[in-house]
Amino acid sequence: MLSFPRPLGAALLALVAPLASAQERPIAWLGAHLIPVSAPEIPDGAIVFHRGRIAALGARGAIAIPADAEVRELGGRVVMPGLVCTHSHIGGAAGADESSPIQPDVRVADAIDVRSSGFPKARAGGLTLVNVMPGSGHLLSGQTIYLKLRRGRTLEELLVRDENGRAMGGIKMANGTNSRGNPPFPGTRAKSAALVREEFVRAQDYRAKLDAAAAGNGDAPARDLRLEALVEVLRGQRVVHHHTHRHDDILTVLRLAEEFGFRVVLHHVSDGALAAREIAAAKAPCSLIVIDSPGGKQEALGMRLDTGAVLEQHGVLVAFHTDDGITDSRWFLRAAALGARGGMSRAGALKSATLAGAEMLDLGARTGSLEVGKDADFCVLSGDPLSVYSRVLETWVEGQKVFDLADPEDRLYAVGGPGASQGETYVSCCEGVTR
Amino acid sequence: MSCIVRWHSLLAHAMRSAALLALLALPVGAQELFVRARTLHTMAGPIIADGVVHVRDGVIAKVGHRSQIAIPSGARVLDAAEVTPGLIDAHSVVGLAGWLNVPHDQDQVERSAPMQPELRAIDAFHSREPLVGWVRSLGVTTLHTGHAPLALISGQTMIVKTRGRTAEEDSLRELAMIAGCLGDDARGEGGKGPGTRAKRVALLRQELLGAQAYLAAREKDPSKPRELKKEALALLLRRERPLLLTAHRANDILNALRLAQEFSLEIVLDGASEIAQVLPQVRAAGCGVILHPTMMRHRGETESASLETAALLHREGIRFALQSGYESYVPKTRVVLWEAAMAAAYGLPREAALAAITSDAARLLRIEARVGSLEVGKDADLALFDGDPFETTSHVIGVVIDGELVSEVVR
Numbered sequence: 130m131l132s133f134p135r136p137l138g139a140a141l142l143a144l145v146a147p148l149a150s151a152q153e154r155p156i157a158w159l160g161a162h163l164i165p166v167s168a169p170e171i172p173d174g175a176i177v178f179h180r181g182r183i184a185a186l187g188a189r190g191a192i193a194i195p196a197d198a199e200v201r202e203l204g205g206r207v208v209m210p211g212l213v214c215t216h217s218h219i220g221g222a223a224g225a226d227e228s229s230p231i232q233p234d235v236r237v238a239d240a241i242d243v244r245s246s247g248f249p250k251a252r253a254g255g256l257t258l259v260n261v262m263p264g265s266g267h268l269l270s271g272q273t274i275y276l277k278l279r280r281g282r283t284l285e286e287l288l289v290r291d292e293n294g295r296a297m298g299g300i301k302m303a304n305g306t307n308s309r310g311n312p313p314f315p316g317t318r319a320k321s322a323a324l325v326r327e328e329f330v331r332a333q334d335y336r337a338k339l340d341a342a343a344a345g346n347g348d349a350p351a352r353d354l355r356l357e358a359l360v361e362v363l364r365g366q367r368v369v370h371h372h373t374h375r376h377d378d379i380l381t382v383l384r385l386a387e388e389f390g391f392r393v394v395l396h397h398v399s400d401g402a403l404a405a406r407e408i409a410a411a412k413a414p415c416s417l418i419v420i421d422s423p424g425g426k427q428e429a430l431g432m433r434l435d436t437g438a439v440l441e442q443h444g445v446l447v448a449f450h451t452d453d454g455i456t457d458s459r460w461f462l463r464a465a466a467l468g469a470r471g472g473m474s475r476a477g478a479l480k481s482a483t484l485a486g487a488e489m490l491d492l493g494a495r496t497g498s499l500e501v502g503k504d505a506d507f508c509v510l511s512g513d514p515l516s517v518y519s520r521v522l523e524t525w526v527e528g529q530k531v532f533d534l535a536d537p538e539d540r541l542y543a544v545g546g547p548g549a550s551q552g553e554t555y556v557s558c559c560e561g562v563t564r
Numbered sequence: 565m566s567c568i569v570r571w572h573s574l575l576a577h578a579m580r581s582a583a584l585l586a587l588l589a590l591p592v593g594a595q596e597l598f599v600r601a602r603t604l605h606t607m608a609g610p611i612i613a614d615g616v617v618h619v620r621d622g623v624i625a626k627v628g629h630r631s632q633i634a635i636p637s638g639a640r641v642l643d644a645a646e647v648t649p650g651l652i653d654a655h656s657v658v659g660l661a662g663w664l665n666v667p668h669d670q671d672q673v674e675r676s677a678p679m680q681p682e683l684r685a686i687d688a689f690h691s692r693e694p695l696v697g698w699v700r701s702l703g704v705t706t707l708h709t710g711h712a713p714l715a716l717i718s719g720q721t722m723i724v725k726t727r728g729r730t731a732e733e734d735s736l737r738e739l740a741m742i743a744g745c746l747g748d749d750a751r752g753e754g755g756k757g758p759g760t761r762a763k764r765v766a767l768l769r770q771e772l773l774g775a776q777a778y779l780a781a782r783e784k785d786p787s788k789p790r791e792l793k794k795e796a797l798a799l800l801l802r803r804e805r806p807l808l809l810t811a812h813r814a815n816d817i818l819n820a821l822r823l824a825q826e827f828s829l830e831i832v833l834d835g836a837s838e839i840a841q842v843l844p845q846v847r848a849a850g851c852g853v854i855l856h857p858t859m860m861r862h863r864g865e866t867e868s869a870s871l872e873t874a875a876l877l878h879r880e881g882i883r884f885a886l887q888s889g890y891e892s893y894v895p896k897t898r899v900v901l902w903e904a905a906m907a908a909a910y911g912l913p914r915e916a917a918l919a920a921i922t923s924d925a926a927r928l929l930r931i932e933a934r935v936g937s938l939e940v941g942k943d944a945d946l947a948l949f950d951g952d953p954f955e956t957t958s959h960v961i962g963v964v965i966d967g968e969l970v971s972e973v974v975r
Contacts, residue, residue, distance in 0.1 A: 421859075421902060422698050424663025425894030434975065454861060455894060460906070466956035517909045517956045544910060545870035547841075550862040 152505075152528035155179035157198040159189055164209040164514065166476075166484050167498035176208060178505035181527035186499055209479070209514055210498050211257025211278075211506035211524060212461055213486030215416040216370065216396050216450035219247030219458065224263020224271030224301065230314045230321075231328050233300060233362075234354035235271035237263045243276075243284050246542060246550050251458035252278050252532035253543035254451075255508030255521040258289070258497075259458075260490055265303035265372040268315065268325055272358055273370055274298040275490050277506075278524070280531045289492065297491065299394075300362055303372035304381055305428045322381055329389045332359035362391045368491065369393040370416075374428035376400035383411045394489045396450065399423075400431040402439035414446040414489050417481075418455065419464045437481060438472030447477065448485035459521075459543065466515040479514060594620050597967055598635045599946055601647035605915070605953075607923040608937040617647065619944040622967035627938050642962055642969070646953055648918060649938050650705025650945030650965060652925040653900040654885035655808070655834060655854045657712045659689040659696050659724070663896050669693070672712035672890065674719070678750070678757035679771055681796035683719030685710035686738045689731045691724070695897050699888070700726040701971045702899050703947030703960045706736065706926075706935050712890045713745040713810035713834065716757060716764055717771070720796065721808060723929055725945070727965045736931050741808040741832060742800060744768070746816040748865050765819055772827050775801055806830040812856070812865045814838040821849045832928065834887075837862075837869040840876055852928045853877060853884040855920075857898045858906040860889060874920065875911030885925035886917075905954035914954065950974075 156178055163174035163186060176186040177198060185192040194200065220241035225232035241261060251259060257278050263270035275297045276287040288296040304321050308314065315321040335356040342349035361367040369391050371382045379395060386393040395401070398415045401408065408415060417440075423432040440447045449464035451457065456464065462482060469478040487497025496504045505528040512519035521543070524532035532539050541549050597619040604615025606627055616633040618626035626633055635641060662669025671688040674680055689709065690696075699707070710721025723737040744750075750764055751757065758764040775797035782788050799805040809820040812835045824831040833839070833853045837860075839846060846853070855874055862869045870876075877884045886907060888898040900921050908917035919925075926936025934943050944967040951958035963971035 421895040421899050422663070422695060422897045424695065425665050425891070425896035427664055427666070429894055430663065454863070457859065457861070460859065463956055469957045470959060515957050517905050517954055520909075544872050545862055545868070546872075547838075547868040550867040550869070553863040553867055 152179065152181050155184060155195045155198040156528065157194045157200045158203050158208060159194075159200060160205060161203040161208040161509075162205055163499060164207060164479060165499035166210055166480050167500055173205075174208075176499065178528050181505050181529070183499060183501050183503050183505050185501060203509070206522065207510040207512065207514060207519070208499070208507055209510065210483040211496065211508055211526065212255045212482050213258045213448070213484075213490070213492075213497055214251070214256050214451050214453070214458065214461060215260050215394065215448050215486045215489050216418070217251070217259045217261050217453045217458065218264065219251055219259065219453050220245050220261060221247075222261050222263060225267045225269075228313075230267050230308060230310075230324060231269040232267060232271055232355070233269055233328075233358035235263065236274070236298075237261055237271050237301075238274040238284060238296065238298065241274070241284055243281060243287055246553055247453065247458070248278065249532070249539065249542040250549075251453065252524045253521060253534075253539065254457070254459040254461045255510070255524050255532075256458050256461060257506040257508070257524060257526045257531075258487065258490065258492065260299065260370065262299075262301045262370060265301070265307040268302060268304070268308045268321055269328070270301045270303065272298050272367070273301050275492065277526055278531060279526050279529065299368040299370045299490070300358060301370050301372070302382075305372070305374050305378045306426065307372065318378070318381070322385065325385060326388070329359065329363070329385075329391075332356050332363055333389070336360045336363055363389060365390075365392050368489070370396055372396050374399040375431070376403040378428070379404045380407055383407060383413060386411070386413070397429075397452075398436065398440075399429045401436045401445075402433065403431065405439050405443040405445065408440065409443040409445050414448070414485070415440050416448045416450045416486065416489060417464075417468075418450055418452050419467045420456065434467055434471035436471070437468035437477070441473050441477045446485050446488060447473070448481050448489055450486070462514050462519075462521075463517065466517070469515050475515065482514075595622070595967060596620050596639055597944070597964070597969075598633070598639055598641045599647055599948065599964065600630065600641060600643045601645070601948075603646040604938070605646065605648045605918055605922075606938040607649055607919060608939045611915075615647070617938055617944070617946060619964070619967045622944055624938060624940055624942050624944050626940060642948060642964075644948035644961060645951050646949040647938075648703070648947045648949070648953055649922045649936055650943075650947050650963065651703045651901055651921045652706040652708070652885070652929070652931075652936060653699065653704050653888050653921070654708050654925040654928060655721075655887035655889060656699075656707050656709045656897065656900075657890045658699060658707060658888070658897050659691065659693050659709050660685065660711065661695070661890070661896065662690060662693050663695045663698075665893070665896055672710075672718075673714040674711075675715065675756065678715055678752055678767060679717035680715070680719055680793070681717045681742045682792035683711060684739065685720050685722035686731050686735060689722060689724060691728050691731050691734055696726050696728060699897065699899060700728070700963055700965075701960065701973050701975045703901050703949075703953070703963055704899070705945040705947070705963060705965045706931070708740055708887075708925075708929050710740070711743045713743060713747070714749045714890070715745060716750045716752075716767060717742065717744045719743060723931055725965055727968075727970055736934060737929075739799070739805060740929065741806050742796060743808045743810070743834075745810040746819050747810055747812050747835070749810070761816070761819070765823065768823060769826070772797060772801065776827075800829050801827060803828070803830050806832045808832045808834050808854070810834040812837040812869075814841040816865075817842050818845060821845055821851070824849065824851070835866075835889075837866045837873070839882075840870065840873060841868075843876075843880055843882070847880070847882060853882055854887050854928065855884050857887060857889045857900075857903040858910070859898065859903060871906065871910040874907035874917070878912055878916045883924070883928060884920060885928045886920040901953065901960075902956075905956070908954050917954065
């Protein structure tokens with residue numbers, strides 16, 4: 130996909146290959162209330178993980194505990210998959226600049242401060258996997274990056290690599306009002322779509338030349354970073370994460386996705402209930418934001434609490450996201466609970482904060498549920514995940530504890546106080562932007 | 565403090581007796597309603613299991629266990645798992661700020677001058693604003709709303725019910741407080757206002773001195789022309805209205821207290837992210853606190869905010885209420901029920917969290933004779949829930965204002 134080459138030095142290699150080096154001794158948790166998400170809940174469960182992966186899980190007594198395991202009694206605490214946020218702006222991430230409305234060459238990964246307090250706060254919320262995105266003030270604001278929230282000090286330590294060793298991420302697009310402005314930005318919805326189509330047509334030509342060259346017909350075209358990224362989109366190697374609110378904007382996204390054959394996840398989807406049939410027919414997954422009141426901008430007037438429920442009933446894959454700083458990662462589970470308040474099933478609400486998001490990031494086979502062989506990504510809760518009174522006690526990524534409420538430093542990020550949000554800046558797509 | 569509380573409860577008692585007397589002379593065709601709750605939070609005594617509120621002509625006629633209140637057959641009855649007093653949002657801008665977030669529905673701040681205490685909330689409150697309906701559907705029956713903390717003195721605030729009639733009809737108090745801000749949001753741009761903290765305080769002091777001189781001059785010569793700005797500030801100087809001062813940083817809070825002392829003002833602290841660092845000073849000043857929304861964004865001057873501050877204030881016996889605050893983008897308003905829920909999740913005892921959006925909020929706003937608890941003679945404002953009001957998965961299933969069912973939407 131994209132060129133974040135694996136570092137060659139052995140020391141660096143160790144840093145990016147935590148699965149191989151970490152957690153030499155198996156860990157067994159007994160007496161946990163397990164919520165696998167992909168299977169029924171297990172009230173008095175046991176789970177074993179080793180070398181960063183889940184080795185076994187089941188009812189207590191039903192699975193073998195390795196003799197050398199570090200055994201811990203959980204006393205009924207809830208263990209569920211680490212939470213997955215499909216849409217976040219932590220780390221002060223900013224992508225494209227004001228020079229043009231479409232900038233596929235820009236990588237948000239080149240702009241993330243992994244030491245900012247947004248990261249420990251996200252871990253405190255139980256998050257283990259996030260899609261960090263540039264904003265929505267552009268038709269296409271750049272490449273997104275998927276990060277595991279390992280306790281790393283560099284971005285490289287947090288990257289998620291595919292089977293070819295390449296850092297995974299999508300591309301961020303937007304329509305509606307955020308991405309409009311004075312030229313070269315589009316002034317209308319139709320112009321927005323025209324600009325996007327023009328760019329994709331160019332990418333189709335570029336792909337044709339690449340394919341021809343690969344087949345031995347002519348020279349490969351000169352490298353073009355903008356078109357390269359779009360070719361990845363056309364080839365389905367890079368998912369489009371598309372900000373869209375109004376029902377007609379949603380349909381525009383589906384129309385473009387069909388025309389150019391790109392894979393899309395719809396984001397925010399305020400009017401999703403009004404376009405549920407079309408979304409279901411297009412098999413487009415939806416990642417929803419839940420905010421506490423409708424409005425704030427005209428395209429979000431239709432925000433309602435039952436959007437998740439309506440989409441679920443139509444068979445659409447539904448996730449929630451924080452859009453952090455719009456909502457805070459520390460209370461991400463509240464979004465799922467509001468989904469349940471709006472009528473989603475309990476199973477659907479829990480999936481919407483975990484496995485559904487992982488699937489939208491093409492990582493459903495690796496994380497998002499408690500299954501043997503999957504990454505040991507967990508959050509440990511004091512009570513039911515949909516209860517406001519439950520607290521995230523611990524967060525684990527690939528068998529390593531990355532947050533512990535009992536640790537005073539971690540606790541500061543969990544509840545706030547002096548130093549907890551120092552230097553935090555708020556990067557929104559377009560708050561206060563007047564082009 | 566405690567003697568004030570006692571005095572208030574005596575007053576409430578006297579009012580109750582008067583109300584009881586009034587009920588003896590019932591008009592024909594009285595509008596009656598009975599609200600039954602498995603758990604009844606009166607906020608004026610212990611929780612009543614299987615409680616009933618008897619409403620007559622918009623006020624509460626009786627509150628008690630179901631064995632104490634006979635419900636005539638054919639009477640209008642509402643049932644709920646839990647019932648609380650109608651919720652009070654102790655500080656909002658809803659109704660001045662609208663959901664569209666375009667200039668024509670944003671009346672919460674006027675930026676032509678840094679200090680405009682003469683701007684009345686009632687001249688700007690839009691009672692049919694959809695955001696008013698939204699918070700009403702989530703149990704909020706009373707709003708303390710008005711000019712936003714976006715200028716040194718942005719204007720006045722009012723207290724209004726969320727029924728959605730005219731501002732006059734729904735108003736509990738047309739001029740509640742005068743709103744000021746010592747934090748970053750009062751920073752003027754392009755030389756139009758104060759650029760530094762010290763300049764903010766200097767401007768405020770000069771303005772208050774001017775109002776003092778105005779008062780003295782008018783006393784000497786009542787024929788002197790009226791000045792609306794100085795009249796408004798005179799309300800503060802005569803302690804007829806409090807100054808609602810938004811201050812997040814500890815040093816801004818201390819600036820507020822210093823100002824209050826110099827001019828002998830009554831102030832209500834608003835926001836107060838860093839109050840934990842100056843608790844002794846706030847306690848000594850004895851001022852009330854309208855604490856920031858629990859889920860407010862923590863950044864800039866609110867970077868030290870803690871989710872546990874409400875619990876701390878409760879433990880320390882500081883008088884406080886919770887608010888939805890001001891939002892510039894999305895959500896365009898927070899919902900005070902959910903802000904209290906989050907405070908409860910972070911250590912504030914549940915009944916104290918409920919008090920922060922009902923009885924304690926009413927006392928802080930001085931409307932406790934009318935609203936904030938379910939007691940005989942008070943306005944029949946109630947919020948009905950199908951479960952624990954604070955649980956994210958519970959629903960508001962009905963809202964009653966002045967005895968009228970104003971919302972039936974399950975939300």
